[in-house]
Amino acid sequence: MTLPDYVLGTFVTPSARDARQVLDLVQAADRGGLDLVTFQDHPYQPAFLDTSTLLAFAAARTERVHLAANVANLPLRPPAVLARAAASLDILSGGRFELGIGAGGFPDAIAAMGGRRLTPGQGVEALREGIGIIRQVWDTETRGGIRVEGTYYRAAGMKRGPRPVHDIGIWVGAYKPRMLALTGELGDGWLPSWSYLPDGWASYAEMNARIDDAAAAAGRRPEQVRRMLNVMGGSFGPSSDELLSGPPRVWVEQLLEARHEHRVDGVLLATDDLATTERFAAEVAPAVREQLAA
Amino acid sequence: MELGLVLDGSRPPSELLELAQAAERHRLAMVVVDPDDLDAWTLAVWIAGSTDTIPVVVPAEPDVEPVPTDPATPYPQVVAHAARSADTLAPGRLTRTEPFWVRAEAGAPAPALRDLAGADGTVVVEVADPEEVARLARELGLDERPATHRSPAVRARRRPGIDYDGVPASLAERAVEPGDPGYQAVSSTYLRGGAPGLVLRPRTPEEVADALAFASRHRHLPLGVRSAGHGISGRSTNRGGLVVDVGAMDEVTVIDRASRLVRIGPGATWKKVARTIGPRGWAITSGDYGGVGVGGLATAGGIGLLSREQGLTIDRVRAVELVLADGQQVRASATENPDLFWAVRGAGASFGVATAFEIEAGPVSRAVGFAQLVLVVDDIADALVTFGEVASAAPRDTTVFLVTGRPQGGRSVVQLFGVVDSDDGEVVVERLNPFVRLGLLAQQDVRLVPYADAIGWAPDVGPEGHHGFGEPVSRSAFVDAVTPALARDAADLLRSGAVHFFQLRTMGGAIADVDPQATAFAHRHAAFNVAAMGSSHDALRPGWERVRQHADGLYLSFETDTDPARLADAFPPDTLARLRELKRRYDPEQLLRDNFAIDPATPVAAQETLS
The missing domain is CATH 3.40.1280 (Alpha/beta knot)
Structure with a gap:
């Protein structure tokens, strides 16, 4: 099952206390025909469910919707572990898994869980090596074990596989120039959050340009990198200046504008409200898709 | 093996x-x-x-x-x-x-x-x-x-202090323990997360008696009694304790057409009751939500959308069959065990587990006016006062409730919902018109629907059960009027942000026709029931205490404070004295204590006052 070119989905808090609500939200997205459900990944946060475990459980409880971490914490999830879990889940779910990945923030929390403390620059390089390893694990065509002599990861003859059933996209959570360059060079997607863009659409455009430049330098086409956007909140109450607040009509207009004016290939709505999720799926997503198809 | x-x-x-x-x-x-x-x-x-x-x-x-x-x-x-x-x-x-x-x-x-x-x-x-x-x-x-x-894996999940292998044979097959497949579906209730050690699910009065006998061997554990799991004060789930779930006893049967007498199991929901008897042109007032179960509500009070016309739900109850703490099956009515009948109507949770009710339905229009209005108001205190005047002045065919929350940007969103028992659209509009004075009408939805639809929008609870989590925080009071002073303190409470759900349930009408001594629910004078729900008792308390100055009493169904002092708010002194006396007779060992435990002993201070 390949993800459509334009994606609408959700970003659900993996709250351990509200685990059943989390599953309700996932199933509402699946039932409502949204494309993707994603979860943040903070393994050091005891109030959250383990994202890898939740993704596998959610895959079992859904039929159509794609699933991804938004974004997986590489420092605490070694790349071959991540690659095998991702490929396994892709196989089990019939090709419904995508891999959101990031260099990891919160160095103290990562160190407290036994992970290593890296500078931001080192984190980018570790991610570059990590993505290489992930792609090698998935590559079962090449013969022989995987040999890695990196600065951050080493392996001598590591086993390959399993092989995913579809081309899992590697989407990078990136904001800073080096991470954006890495996204353009190696990524299949970019996963920023609206609330972290200091100047809104201007920042989005500037970051997009950096991804384009890096993609071009690596001999890739810009459309090889899917440009996503996480939007926090969203409300069907009175219209306001916030993105995605107002009646469904306003959402549709804003999403179409984001697509046409700002090159947004997909929006993930960060909400833990069931009614909002259901209305997003029922009243917004079909209208946006219809207009895009027209 | x-x-x-x-x-x-x-x-x-x-x-x-x-x-x-x-x-x-x-x-x-x-x-x-x-x-x-x-x-x-x-x-x-x-x-x-x-x-x-x-x-x-x-x-x-x-x-x-x-x-x-x-x-x-x-x-x-x-x-x-x-x-x-x-x-x-x-x-x-x-x-x-x-x-x-x-x-x-x-x-x-x-x-x-x-x-x-x-x-x-x-x-x-x-x-x-x-x-x-x-x-x-x-x-x-x-x-x-x-x-x-x-x-072995299932047995490993068992909780300490429960004689799992001693569950009575009549209940064993349907009992649910923590390692069982259906456990999650029975562990939580509508507003509360729980992890009981054992859920017993009797289907007959005999099985209820077996469950209570088992419970009386486990007095060291919490004991919850659940009809449909909407209890707020009634702890129908717990952690590590027992739950007796009477949800399977949910039959609704008309037993006498002439007197509109309906026999109802405690596990039926009010939605089911309304749907069953609605086609006859009958209704029984309950609350405002059809997902609520009969057992808990019909033993506590029942302040609902037909209350001004029909009274409280307990006022319509003609007989209750229940199993007492000692396992005895009894019937209580005006002529059989009248003391018990008095106590069960308002404090029933402390006296037994009801296994059937006989309730007299009232006539209701085939279609009633069901209104849901959303108003935006600048001054919530003013709006509360206006609502108080209008709601109390309305004829008995009209019962309207108000819900609001924390003001946003200085304005409050007020939701009104209610029933006008008339199938005449003009009458319905005439009754509702005065309410629109509260503020700017942002949304209105007024329909002529069967009464069952007015409370019946509650979704069915699926096989996964309720999804409640955490512990609800709710306070309750009765007031005789919404005075400007009360409204000011309520507005402050709302602005504090400690309350996300604030409700005024309009009373009066037929509720006040009943003698305060006639049932264990004594708050007949009240014009409104006030409920405030928040996320923390500590955050809620300061603002709530100020609101309470204008109030007396409380509706035990909506109160989660476990301070024993609340008992005196729930029941005035003479009611409480009589309840204690009856508790000594019917449940001296206090097996039933999960919902406003009534200590059979008279407190020393009270004795001194009496002497």
Whole structure:
């Protein structure tokens, strides 16, 4: 099952206390025909469910919707572990898994869980090596074990596989120039959050340009990198200046504008409200898709 | 012996799932996930998510000291966190453990498996297909084990202090304990998360008596009684204790047409009652939400959308059948056990477990006006006062409730919803018009619908049960009027942000026709019931105490404060004195105490006052 070119989905808090609500939200997205459900990944946060475990459980409880971490914490999830879990889940779910990945923030929390403390620059390089390893694990065509002599990861003859059933996209959570360059060079997607863009659409455009430049330098086409956007909140109450607040009509207009004016290939709505999720799926997503198809 | 199935991951997912489902169907002890290629944890979680009951086991690998440069070894702390998460998602079903089983050769026949397992051991085996699972289960007699057979993994989830093996035979088959498949569906209620040690689900008064006998052997544990799980003050779930769930006793039967007498089981929801009797042009007032169960509400009060016309729900009750704490089955009415009949109407949770009610329905229009209005107001205090005047001045055919929350940007959103018992659209509009004065009408939805539809929008509770979590925080009071002083303090409380749900339920009308001494619900003078829900008692208290100055009494259904002083708010002194006297007679050992426990002993201070 390949993800459509334009994606609408959700970003659900993996709250351990509200685990059943989390599953309700996932199933509402699946039932409502949204494309993707994603979860943040903070393994050091005891109030959250383990994202890898939740993704596998959610895959079992859904039929159509794609699933991804938004974004997986590489420092605490070694790349071959991540690659095998991702490929396994892709196989089990019939090709419904995508891999959101990031260099990891919160160095103290990562160190407290036994992970290593890296500078931001080192984190980018570790991610570059990590993505290489992930792609090698998935590559079962090449013969022989995987040999890695990196600065951050080493392996001598590591086993390959399993092989995913579809081309899992590697989407990078990136904001800073080096991470954006890495996204353009190696990524299949970019996963920023609206609330972290200091100047809104201007920042989005500037970051997009950096991804384009890096993609071009690596001999890739810009459309090889899917440009996503996480939007926090969203409300069907009175219209306001916030993105995605107002009646469904306003959402549709804003999403179409984001697509046409700002090159947004997909929006993930960060909400833990069931009614909002259901209305997003029922009243917004079909209208946006219809207009895009027209 | 116990049999487990080894799932090797080289098969396609659909086959793995079919094998796991066969193991579940034939009540094998577990599946052991041991794939060649797939990630074992991912497969195990996926199997657990795709099945309902079968325990899923991943053989533990020795902990390896993590080397950050090793791309293939997970961090032990992350693995431990994953295990806790799995236990949250599929309680008790997913474990990573050192093998405690013997593994047989693939395809081993039943006698060989039996030999390998011994009497008390567990043997696991890889099989070719679901048919082989069925054959092994049959040959080993696994299918013939009693329904109450529980595997070691399930028994391991049992809570301390409960005599699980002593559950009365009448209840054993339907009892649910923490390792059972249906456990999650019965653990939480509408607004409360819970993890009871045992849920007993009687179907008859005799079984209720058996449940109470079992409970009386477990006085050291909390005991919750649940009809449909909407209790706020009534703790119909708990942690580690017992729950008696009478949800199966949900019949609704008309027993006398002339007097509109309806016999109703405690587990019926009010939605079901309304749907059943609505076609006759009858209705019984309940609350404002059709998902609520009959048992809890009809023993506490029932301030609902027909209350100004019909009175409280308890005012319509003509007889109650209940099982007392000592297991005795009794009937209470105006002529049979009248003392008990008095107590059950307002403090019923303390006196027995109701097994049937006989309730007199009232006539109601075939279609009633059901209104849902949303108004935006600048001054919530003003709006509350206006609402108070208008709602109380309305004729008895009109009962309207108000809900609001924290003001946003200086303005409040006020929701009004109510019923006008008239099928004449002009009358409905005339009755509702005065309410629109409250503020700017942002949304209006007024329809002529059967009364059942006015309370019937509550979604059905599916097989997964309620999804409540945490502990509700709710305070309650009665007021005689919405005075400007009360409204100011209520507005301050709302602005404090400590309340996300604030409700005024309009009373008066037929409620006030009844003598305060006639039932254990004594607050007949009240014009409104005030309810405030927040997320923290401490945050709510300062603002609430100021609102309370203007109020007296409380509706025990909406009060979660467990301070014993609240008992004196719930019941005025003479009512409370009589309840204590009756408690000494009917439940001196205080088996029933989860909803406003009435201590049968008269407190010393009260005795002094009396003397």
